[in-house]
Amino acid sequence: MSENTEFKSVEHILEKLSIDDKNTIKNVLYGKNTYELTISKDALDLAKQFNIELKTCGFQCQKEQTRLPKVVRVGIFQHKTPRETWANILEMREAMFKIAANAIEVAAGAGVNVFCLQEAWNMPFAFCTREKQPWCEYAESAQNGPTTIFLAVLAKKYNMVIISPILERDEVRNDTIWNTAVVIDNHGDYLGKHRKNHIPRVGDFNESTYYFEGDTGHPVFETEFGRIAINICYGRHHPLNWLAFGLNGAQMVFNPSATVGALSEPLWGIEARNAAVANGYYTFAINRVGTETFKNEFTSGDGKSAHKDFGHFYGSSYATAPNGTRSEGLSRTENGLLVTQLDLNLCRQVKDHWGFQMTQRLDMYADLLPKVIKHDYQPQIIKKQ
Numbered sequence: 001m002s003e004n005t006e007f008k009s010v011e012h013i014l015e016k017l018s019i020d021d022k023n024t025i026k027n028v029l030y031g032k033n034t035y036e037l038t039i040s041k042d043a044l045d046l047a048k049q050f051n052i053e054l055k056t057c058g059f060q061c062q063k064e065q066t067r068l069p070k071v072v073r074v075g076i077f078q079h080k081t082p083r084e085t086w087a088n089i090l091e092m093r094e095a096m097f098k099i100a101a102n103a104i105e106v107a108a109g110a111g112v113n114v115f116c117l118q119e120a121w122n123m124p125f126a127f128c129t130r131e132k133q134p135w136c137e138y139a140e141s142a143q144n145g146p147t148t149i150f151l152a153v154l155a156k157k158y159n160m161v162i163i164s165p166i167l168e169r170d171e172v173r174n175d176t177i178w179n180t181a182v183v184i185d186n187h188g189d190y191l192g193k194h195r196k197n198h199i200p201r202v203g204d205f206n207e208s209t210y211y212f213e214g215d216t217g218h219p220v221f222e223t224e225f226g227r228i229a230i231n232i233c234y235g236r237h238h239p240l241n242w243l244a245f246g247l248n249g250a251q252m253v254f255n256p257s258a259t260v261g262a263l264s265e266p267l268w269g270i271e272a273r274n275a276a277v278a279n280g281y282y283t284f285a286i287n288r289v290g291t292e293t294f295k296n297e298f299t300s301g302d303g304k305s306a307h308k309d310f311g312h313f314y315g316s317s318y319a320t321a322p323n324g325t326r327s328e329g330l331s332r333t334e335n336g337l338l339v340t341q342l343d344l345n346l347c348r349q350v351k352d353h354w355g356f357q358m359t360q361r362l363d364m365y366a367d368l369l370p371k372v373i374k375h376d377y378q379p380q381i382i383k384k385q
């Protein structure tokens with residue numbers, strides 16, 4: 001399907017219904033407790049000028065008697081690759097930096113405190129090709145590479161925490177490559193990094209040709225705007241990965257992704273949303289957008305003829321509150337910024353209400369898991385004798 005024939009979004013189709021029907025359906029499917037944010041005219045005008053779809057969503061939270069509200073604005077940004085995939089790397093990087101700078105400027109105008117980009121945001125998602133050149137050249141130091149240096153200036157300028165998922169080159173340890181999210185704090189300082197824990201081996205996602213499973217565990221980054229963690233793309237299919245970030249105290253978990261319609265679209269609205277409910281934190285799922293075509297054909301090992309693209313990255317980035325209420329999705333076809341306003345107090349309120357954490361029986365799972373990973377494990381199946 002070509003990009004022109006892709007439909008814009010589920011919400012766009014819902015717009016065709018009467019207001020009453022649309023609201024009834026949205027209340028059932030997305031939850032009721034949201035509101036639109038007021039955004040300055042300047043930020044709205046800038047978004048228009050930069051061709052960025054700007055959507056907002058506020059999540060309601062009760063006032064407490066003993067704790068002050070902890071209100072945070074979060075921006076998530078999805079974007080297309082702005083040049084042909086085979087463009088010169090320095091030119092591509094320059095064009096990507098321009099797109100990110102524009103989006104961050106709009107986000108700053110909208111009062112965003114924490115901002116996250118999509119997976120491997122500053123390059124084409126070339127891991128379908130299995131070619132090492134030139135793609136490995138995009139890899140750079142997490143702490144001192146050009147992308148972190150570039151974003152650190154903006155983080156400081158706008159007093160904004162920025163999460164930057166990139167292809168990392170560990171120059172200290174054997175030049176190895178990793179799929180990594182870098183966290184830069186609101187003073188422009190490097191706070192740390194997380195390496196993708198689960199590497200896909202499905203469809204054209206040949207990422208294991210380039211990098212290995214991450215070795216950084218489940219870090220949670222304490223920032224002035226709350227405790228954040230990053231569950232990179234394919235990790236969203238792994239409930240224990242989400243669980244571990246929750247156990248380490250995350251209040252907001254980001255899922256920067258790159259995934260295509262034919263493979264995962266029916267799962268997209270479920271997994272990050274379910275993780276928010278199960279773990280009592282906010283989640284933010286960010287998918288890239290557009291179709292990226294490569295110069296050389298590649299095969300998928302599934303009998304289909306060789307081809308030059310992954311298929312359509314369907315965007316549809318969205319946010320979910322710990323009570324399961326979610327925002328609308330961004331477009332399936334355009335660059336977009338979703339700005340959410342949330343109160344971190346809701347995490348504890350939902351835990352108190354539902355008791356999922358209190359009832360989760362970690363003791364039973366802790367007992368089972370060491371047994372399961374033994375090669376001679378016998379599943380606990382009871383059969384009629």
Ligand SMILES: NC(=O)NCCC(=O)O
Binds near residue numbers: 264
């Ligand atoms: N980037 C990545 O891990 N994609 C895998 C496909 C998916 O998880 O939908």
